[in-house]
Amino acid sequence: MNRIKEVLEQKGIKQTWLAEKLGKSYNMVNAYVQNRQQPRLETLLEIAVILDVDVKDLIVSNKHS
Template sequence: MNRIKEVLAEKGVSQTWLSEKIGKSYNMVNSYAQNRQQPRLEVLWSIAEVLDIDVKELIVSNKKY
């Protein structure tokens, strides 16, 4: 699971903007944001770089603390 949709909302940017920045189609970015499909690690790194965040902020932890 990822937090792409939440992070985009926090940053105030659109899926369209992100798709243009990372070179993916809007439909692909929408699939990532809706958790229908998970991006490859390289894509997560690109998204984190474009959004100027740590890549860990894009991932939902599997650990319960």
């Protein structure tokens, strides 16, 4: 699971803009945002750089408190 959707909403950024910056199709980015598909680690790191966030902010922890 990822938090790309939440981060995009917090920053007021559209999926189309992110898709353009990543050089990926809107459909691929939408699949990431809707958690239908998970990006490769390299892509996740690239998204973090583009959105200016820590990569940890883009993923949901698997640890339960």
